Amino acid sequence: MEDRRIRLAAPARALVLITVLAIVPLAGLAQDTQDTQQPSSSSSNPRRNSQSGTSGQQPAPQTAPEQSSQNPPPQTSSAENPPQKKEESGNALQVVEGMSTKLATEGFKKVRDWEEGVITGTYVSKERPLVPLNTRQRKLIYLQQTLASPSAYWKRMFQAGVDQARGAPYQWGGGWGGYGKRFASREGQFIAANSFAALGNAKLGYEVRYEQCRCDGFRARVKHAIGRNFYTYDRAEVNKYPQWALYGGALTGGMLSAAWKPGHDPLKEGVYGVIGQAAYGTLLNFAIEFSRDINRKLGAKK
Numbered sequence: 001m002e003d004r005r006i007r008l009a010a011p012a013r014a015l016v017l018i019t020v021l022a023i024v025p026l027a028g029l030a031q032d033t034q035d036t037q038q039p040s041s042s043s044s045n046p047r048r049n050s051q052s053g054t055s056g057q058q059p060a061p062q063t064a065p066e067q068s069s070q071n072p073p074p075q076t077s078s079a080e081n082p083p084q085k086k087e088e089s090g091n092a093l094q095v096v097e098g099m100s101t102k103l104a105t106e107g108f109k110k111v112r113d114w115e116e117g118v119i120t121g122t123y124v125s126k127e128r129p130l131v132p133l134n135t136r137q138r139k140l141i142y143l144q145q146t147l148a149s150p151s152a153y154w155k156r157m158f159q160a161g162v163d164q165a166r167g168a169p170y171q172w173g174g175g176w177g178g179y180g181k182r183f184a185s186r187e188g189q190f191i192a193a194n195s196f197a198a199l200g201n202a203k204l205g206y207e208v209r210y211e212q213c214r215c216d217g218f219r220a221r222v223k224h225a226i227g228r229n230f231y232t233y234d235r236a237e238v239n240k241y242p243q244w245a246l247y248g249g250a251l252t253g254g255m256l257s258a259a260w261k262p263g264h265d266p267l268k269e270g271v272y273g274v275i276g277q278a279a280y281g282t283l284l285n286f287a288i289e290f291s292r293d294i295n296r297k298l299g300a301k302k
Contacts, residue, residue, distance in 0.1 A: 121145045123288045124211035130237045133208070141208060142198040146191060156186040171262045185257060193253025193273060200245025205235040210288050225285040229278065250277035 122141050124130055133141070146152055160183035164174070172178040201208050213224035231240045254273025258266040287294075 121149055121151060122209055124209050126212040126214050130207070130211050130233070132205075132235050132237055135202070138198065138202055138208065142194070146194045146198075152190070153187070156183060156190055159186045169261055169263065185260060188260070189253045189257040189273065191253075192256050193249040193277075195249070196252045197246050197249030200248055201232075204241075204245060206241060206243075206245055207233040207237060210285055212289055221289050222286075225289040226282055229281040229285050246281075247274055247277060250274050 121144060160179060163182040163186070164179050167174070172181045198208070200206075210228055213221045215221060215224065230243055232243055232246075233239065234241055250273040251270040254276075255266040255270035257273075258264040258269040261269065
């Protein structure tokens with residue numbers, strides 16, 4: 001009986017041991033299988049893995065990307081600076097252009113007023129009334145026409161050049177020495193003639209300025225320009241009188257020039273002075289009378 005129990009117990013133990021030995025590898029295999037399946041599931045569903053890893057906490061809403069896409073922040077980089085610099089450079093160019101235009105306009109006005117500053121001297125335009133001169137005004141006009149204006153010298157330089165070309169007087173020779181003597185002779189004759197004319201006009205109260213014609217039409221203006229070289233007005237600026245003082249000064253200046261010109265007759269030189277005043281005075285009156293028309297041809301609106 002005991003042998004039979006021992007025989008039955010031995011196989012039972014062997015079966016139990018085999019069963020245990022078989023279960024243990026299966027349990028390890030099952031454990032390995034579970035470990036290999038968990039990474040694959042987490043990689044297939046990352047959102048579930050992140051939720052499970054937060055221990056029940058909900059992830060914070062990600063609103064920064066939406067704000068950046070909908071309302072981008074203003075850019076304050078240097079990309080905005082070039083337009084501003086371009087605008088500033090444009091303003092600078094406009095300022096320079098304005099200054100250049102202003103300077104050019106002022107220079108053009110000086111060139112435009114050639115007839116008063118260089119050739120003719122003081123005159124009365126047709127828009128201004130002819131008002132009598134006082135003693136101080138007469139002195140200023142005399143100084144301007146005789147000594148202070150460029151025309152008081154360059155006209156005499158031109159006349160001296162003509163005398164140099166003619167060789168008159170021949171005793172003075174050529175070169176710069178001869179030209180200097182001829183210029184001094186012309187200038188002295190002019191100062192003498194202008195001084196006597198100014199004294200005579202002041203004594204008689206005659207008008208010494210040329211006034212532009214208050215008329216229209218080319219013939220009327222030409223007639224006025226020629227006539228005003230031979231007549232003038234009294235203190236009332238109404239009554240007309242011959243230019244006694246003007247041609248008396250021209251005669252006296254010509255006669256005095258014979259004192260330093262070798263071999264010249266005083267009376268002859270005086271007559272030449274009167275003829276020269278008649279010719280030069282008429283040309284001067286033409287330049288004053290039609291100065292506005294000449295300015296229009298130059299493009300000036302005066």
